[in-house]
Amino acid sequence: MSLGVGHELAAWACWPEFSRGRRFPEPAAPTRNEHQRDRDRIVHSTAFRRLVYKTQVFVNHEGDLFRTRLTHSLEVAQVARSVARELRLNEDLVEAIALAHDLGHTPFGHAGQDALHACMAPHGGFEHNLQSLRVVDRLEQRYFAFDGLNLTFESREGILKHCSRRHAAQLCADEPDGPARRFLEGGQPGLEAQLVNLADEVAYCTHDIDDGLRAGLLQPAELHGVPLFARWHEEARAAREAVAPASRGPSEVAAAGSAPAGRRLVFETLRRLLSALIADIVHSTKTAIASAAPADVDAVRRGPALVRLSTSMRQEVDTLKRYLFDALYRHPQVTRTTLLARQVVTDLFHAYLARPAEMPADFVDTGDVPRGVADYIAGMTDRFALREHERLTGQRIFAEA
Ligand code: MG
Numbered sequence: 001m002s003l004g005v006g007h008e009l010a011a012w013a014c015w016p017e018f019s020r021g022r023r024f025p026e027p028a029a030p031t032r033n034e035h036q037r038d039r040d041r042i043v044h045s046t047a048f049r050r051l052v053y054k055t056q057v058f059v060n061h062e063g064d065l066f067r068t069r070l071t072h073s074l075e076v077a078q079v080a081r082s083v084a085r086e087l088r089l090n091e092d093l094v095e096a097i098a099l100a101h102d103l104g105h106t107p108f109g110h111a112g113q114d115a116l117h118a119c120m121a122p123h124g125g126f127e128h129n130l131q132s133l134r135v136v137d138r139l140e141q142r143y144f145a146f147d148g149l150n151l152t153f154e155s156r157e158g159i160l161k162h163c164s165r166r167h168a169a170q171l172c173a174d175e176p177d178g179p180a181r182r183f184l185e186g187g188q189p190g191l192e193a194q195l196v197n198l199a200d201e202v203a204y205c206t207h208d209i210d211d212g213l214r215a216g217l218l219q220p221a222e223l224h225g226v227p228l229f230a231r232w233h234e235e236a237r238a239a240r241e242a243v244a245p246a247s248r249g250p251s252e253v254a255a256a257g258s259a260p261a262g263r264r265l266v267f268e269t270l271r272r273l274l275s276a277l278i279a280d281i282v283h284s285t286k287t288a289i290a291s292a293a294p295a296d297v298d299a300v301r302r303g304p305a306l307v308r309l310s311t312s313m314r315q316e317v318d319t320l321k322r323y324l325f326d327a328l329y330r331h332p333q334v335t336r337t338t339l340l341a342r343q344v345v346t347d348l349f350h351a352y353l354a355r356p357a358e359m360p361a362d363f364v365d366t367g368d369v370p371r372g373v374a375d376y377i378a379g380m381t382d383r384f385a386l387r388e389h390e391r392l393t394g395q396r397i398f399a400e401a
Helices: 034-043 046-053 067-089 091-101 109-123 129-141 154-157 165-174 189-216 227-243 260-292 295-303 311-329 332-354 369-377 383-394
Strands: none
Touching: 034 091, 034 154, 034 165, 034 295, 046 129, 046 383, 067 091, 067 189, 067 260, 067 369, 091 154, 109 332, 129 154, 129 369, 154 189, 189 311, 227 260, 227 311, 260 311, 295 332, 332 369, 332 383
């Protein structure tokens, strides 16, 4: 398939004309291929618009410049598309999966997900990957003919990136050849899905450093102990010397993150880091594909995972992730917010379970009240959850907001 001058889809890419199709067959669109159409359906969905007011790491009211789930999803799409074009993978499909990958996330990031999972433990649990699939398969209600967005198999395969055997068995009971089947039989998803999974990790590792420094929770001096950051920080500093060695006053030598010149140094460091990660994925994955030589996407699905970082870069990324876990995600200021967020979600769950009529009728009339409560809460933005919490409990959490 031609993607324009010099760009042809590789044999091992997901070709839109050979899609496994939609659960409810639809006539082809006159001007778009099936994966462009998936991406457009995702962009127009209600769940996508809500991502702008959902926490990535920092709760929405903590600042206007921190990543939200929406900007995170756009950054994942940017990273994944850069690699996809270089590897001649299906960019439209990669974009669709990237934009949809976090649609099932609760308000308040992982704290919200953990709290909802704990509340749902007696009722089948709550898992954000499954919920993302549930959003695009059932919860979006925009079409006369079906619930959900009726996406192609390939987009749904990418969205369901993890799934327990128990949940996979439940999903396969409804749809034996659906995207959950590989969690029972083994195998990989297509390369586009593998790519978005790695792009997610690369994007959050990079942008969480930026947000952490901006918030003052991470210190550049500590980050010098993380080789992946230190290397590019040094190079950026050297590049700054080369640009204007004489014009630099003492104030501009200030720590990164604490002065405008420091912010530039952070950006110059992180853009080098991100480019290095993208180049590493391209090189390592090209090598892996050349050695596996899959004939087509079905051969990809039967083989080992092929989208990867080099061994040395993987170790460096893991070191960075451990640092971020200890220094940022477990920072007292973040965990304080986390505890409050858990309380909001837990209180909301019990309030709606006791009084389902407080929810819109759509979520009450499903025959499974706890699941309806989980669906309703999972769809909320941070601020709507806080407003509902205040309405139902009379308590004001995050009073400083
Ligand atoms: Mg993500």
